[in-house]
Amino acid sequence: MCYIGQHLAELLGREPRKPDNEEIAPQAQEIHFYKKGQVFDAKAAAEEHQRLKSNKWRNIRWATLLAVNLLFVLSYSLDIQLLEGALTASRFAGFHMADLNSALQVMLAFKEVLINLLIGTVTVFILWFFLGGRTFCSWVCPYHLVAELAEKLHLKLVEKKIIKGIDFHRGTRTAFYVIFAVLTLASGYTVFESVSPTGILSRAIIYGPGLALIWVGVLLLFEVVASRRAWCRYVCPIGMTYGFVGAASPLRIRYNLVNCQHEGECRKVCLVPHVLDTVIKGRARDVEVPIGADCTRCGLCVDVCPSGSLRYEFKFGGGARVTATEQP
Amino acid sequence: MSKKDKPTEMLPVSRKRAQQARRRFLRSVALTVGVVGMAALGYMPVARGWKPRLRPPGALLEQEFLAACIKCGQCVQVCPVEAIFLDDLDQGFGVGAPYIHARDQACDFSCDGLQCVLACPTGALTHEISYPHEVDIGIARLDRPDKCLALLGKGFKGKVRGPEFTGKFRYIEVDRWNPVAVRSQDFDREVCDLCVVHCPIEIRADQCEAGKPPSGDPNQCPPKRAIGLEPVDSGDGMARFMPVVYDGCVGCGACEMVCPTEPAAIVIDMASVLKS
Ligand code: SF4
Ligand code: SF4
Ligand code: SF4
Ligand code: SF4
Numbered sequence: 001m002c003y004i005g006q007h008l009a010e011l012l013g014r015e016p017r018k019p020d021n022e023e024i025a026p027q028a029q030e031i032h033f034y035k036k037g038q039v040f041d042a043k044a045a046a047e048e049h050q051r052l053k054s055n056k057w058r059n060i061r062w063a064t065l066l067a068v069n070l071l072f073v074l075s076y077s078l079d080i081q082l083l084e085g086a087l088t089a090s091r092f093a094g095f096h097m098a099d100l101n102s103a104l105q106v107m108l109a110f111k112e113v114l115i116n117l118l119i120g121t122v123t124v125f126i127l128w129f130f131l132g133g134r135t136f137c138s139w140v141c142p143y144h145l146v147a148e149l150a151e152k153l154h155l156k157l158v159e160k161k162i163i164k165g166i167d168f169h170r171g172t173r174t175a176f177y178v179i180f181a182v183l184t185l186a187s188g189y190t191v192f193e194s195v196s197p198t199g200i201l202s203r204a205i206i207y208g209p210g211l212a213l214i215w216v217g218v219l220l221l222f223e224v225v226a227s228r229r230a231w232c233r234y235v236c237p238i239g240m241t242y243g244f245v246g247a248a249s250p251l252r253i254r255y256n257l258v259n260c261q262h263e264g265e266c267r268k269v270c271l272v273p274h275v276l277d278t279v280i281k282g283r284a285r286d287v288e289v290p291i292g293a294d295c296t297r298c299g300l301c302v303d304v305c306p307s308g309s310l311r312y313e314f315k316f317g318g319g320a321r322v323t324a325t326e327q328p
Numbered sequence: 329m330s331k332k333d334k335p336t337e338m339l340p341v342s343r344k345r346a347q348q349a350r351r352r353f354l355r356s357v358a359l360t361v362g363v364v365g366m367a368a369l370g371y372m373p374v375a376r377g378w379k380p381r382l383r384p385p386g387a388l389l390e391q392e393f394l395a396a397c398i399k400c401g402q403c404v405q406v407c408p409v410e411a412i413f414l415d416d417l418d419q420g421f422g423v424g425a426p427y428i429h430a431r432d433q434a435c436d437f438s439c440d441g442l443q444c445v446l447a448c449p450t451g452a453l454t455h456e457i458s459y460p461h462e463v464d465i466g467i468a469r470l471d472r473p474d475k476c477l478a479l480l481g482k483g484f485k486g487k488v489r490g491p492e493f494t495g496k497f498r499y500i501e502v503d504r505w506n507p508v509a510v511r512s513q514d515f516d517r518e519v520c521d522l523c524v525v526h527c528p529i530e531i532r533a534d535q536c537e538a539g540k541p542p543s544g545d546p547n548q549c550p551p552k553r554a555i556g557l558e559p560v561d562s563g564d565g566m567a568r569f570m571p572v573v574y575d576g577c578v579g580c581g582a583c584e585m586v587c588p589t590e591p592a593a594i595v596i597d598m599a600s601v602l603k604s
Contacts, residue, residue, distance in 0.1 A: 075405075076405050084402055084405050084406075084447075085400040085401060085402040085405070085449075086399070086400045086401050088398045088399050088400045088424075089398045089400035089402065089449045089450070090400060090402070091402065091447075091449075096449055098398065098449060099398075102398050102399070103398065105398075106395070106396060106397075106398050106450055109394075109395035109396070110392065110395040110396040110450070111395075112396070112451070114449070114450055114451035114455075116449045116450070116451075117398070117449055117450050117451070120449055166355060167352065168352065168355055168356040168359050169352055169353060169356040171356070172356040172359060172360055175356075175360055176360060176363065176364070179360070179364055180364075180367070183364070183367070183368075187371070188391060188392075188394075188395045189370070189371070189374065189394055189395060189421040190394070190395065190397075190398075190399075190421065191367050191368070191370065191421065192367060193399055193421075193423070193424060194367055194370035194417075194420060194421050194423045195363065195366050195367045195370070199399060199424060200423070200424070203399065203401060203414060203424055206401065207401055207404060207413075207414050210416040210417065211416045211417040211418060212416055212417040212423055212424075214417070215366070215417060230359070234356070234359060235359075235363055
């Protein structure tokens with residue numbers, strides 16, 4: 001279970017750390033040692049990437065994301081009553097569902113919990129526990145999709161040296177989490193909801209656009225010209241809540257050390273590259289490593305990896321053996 | 329690089345590191361202040377009560393309502409007359425919270441069973457009420473007596489609010505279940521009493537008095553009357569009447585919606601404003 005503690009610490013903002021030798025399983029040590037002598041042929045690797053590049057998971061994911069959000073729209077506009085409400089709270093075929101973070105806000109602000117809301121939270125909790133907490137982010141959240149497109153633009157601008165991206169400390173998100181919780185508790189208003197692009201976009205898609213989209217536009221602009229995926233990386237409490245829920249989830253990305261060439265393409269496409277720290281040469285603690293709680297299971301790394309070292313996995317339990325000396 | 333073993337040369341590197349870390353820390357603080365500041369801005373419209381809103385049936389008092397509402401719009405989706413809309417950014421913390429603009433489309437209880445209340449997952453629309461007469465959106469008030477046709481001793485003939493008006497109302501004698509466009513009806517009243525005849529509470533009270541409670545359920549009978557025309561003697565020999573709002577008014581807004589004067593002679597005041 002120790003790896004969960006470590007993943008949670010990283011979720012809260014701690015930098016991933018290079019493991020000491022005794023923290024690495026003997027088998028992995030052997031592979032590390034063997035790879036040390038290998039020369040890395042960057043050109044061959046680049047060609048390999050070109051040849052094997054795939055968008056399979058991205059396409060499946062985009063289709064899913066659009067389908068879920070479309071289902072909300074169709075349920076309302078065609079009155080088929082399958083998925084009523086919005087992402088903050090809904091009813092799927094009669095079952096109550098409530099976004100955990102929105103529900104948490106209401107509970108903190110209102111200080112009273114209605115049974116329907118509780119039922120909705122439990123349903124969603126179970127769902128995302130099994131599907132992997134932050135799967136919500138890349139497979140459902142509408143802001144994720146537009147931010148993904150903004151990210152492409154941002155990277156292009158950086159590549160052309162028109163701008164220089166800036167970063168923030170990932171602990172900022174933890175600070176936000178606490179601040180929003182305290183503000184909500186103290187003021188009695190669901191403070192975060194007024195700036196949540198997830199809620200704003202979801203409502204805009206279902207009930208029609210409004211002024212609030214300006215705020216979403218400002219966020220996207222900031223991400224394009226200043227900081228790559230800033231909202232999801234450094235601010236969004238929804239992602240954090242789901243990160244906690246899915247910390248021990250059976251669905252995740254799994255890393256296999258054997259064929260990895262450590263050229264790091266996966267870390268370049270990742271929205272939360274710190275979770276892929278383990279793919280850096282010499283860092284994997286074991287031959288098989290489950291990727292951490294902050295991972296959104298978007299599959300971009302799976303698509304981009306030519307050696308097949310990153311895969312989806314559905315499995316209960318820790319997955320990787322954890323050495324005795326590993327500490328949180 | 330040739331002097332890299334000298335410790336004095338190592339210093340700038342770590343100093344640069346420290347400086348970078350410090351910059352990043354300051355940036356992070358600035359980001360935090362910026363986003364929290366934006367979120368805090370949401371307080372302004374709420375605090376100042378810029379535009380007090382009529383909330384859907386069953387809504388808690390404004391502050392509690394905004395705390396409890398999860399901004400999902402399920403109440404919006406179930407309303408057969410589409411009377412409920414969601415607030416926008418200019419309402420601050422109210423963004424995404426449902427409201428009713430009675431003049432455009434009032435709640436006329438077409439859904440019979442207070443569907444919005446049943447749909448609400450958080451209790452922001454309290455589940456403690458089940459009948460229209462228990463609703464407390466606001467209260468009607470004769471805002472411009474000088475405009476009121478009944479007080480002027482005038483009647484009304486034609487389509488209420490013109491042929492373009494999009495509002496809907498369920499005229500039970502036209503269709504028991506489905507609301508129709510207000511403009512589909514032609515009126516010809518000697519003395520204008522449109523607010524009274526459109527009042528859902530009055531309609532139910534009349535049905536009950538005639539021994540035919542809605543759906544045969546005596547629980548549907550309102551205990552008090554909501555509005556009536558009372559004669560006014562102004563000494564000029566003219567037959568004048570004044571719409572008088574009684575305790576049974578729930579603030580549904582049907583009277584404001586159908587009032588043929590422009591602007592409406594009768595309007596709804598918000599319940600929670602009156603209470604606090
Ligand atoms: S971090 Fe927040 S905004 Fe980003 S994808 Fe997840 S829920 Fe959406
Ligand atoms: S159904 Fe309830 S929680 Fe949802 S928007 Fe309406 S009042 Fe708010
Ligand atoms: S008097 Fe007007 S607001 Fe009051 S219940 Fe009747 S129609 Fe509704
Ligand atoms: S509908 Fe308007 S004008 Fe007519 S009686 Fe009522 S308040 Fe007066």
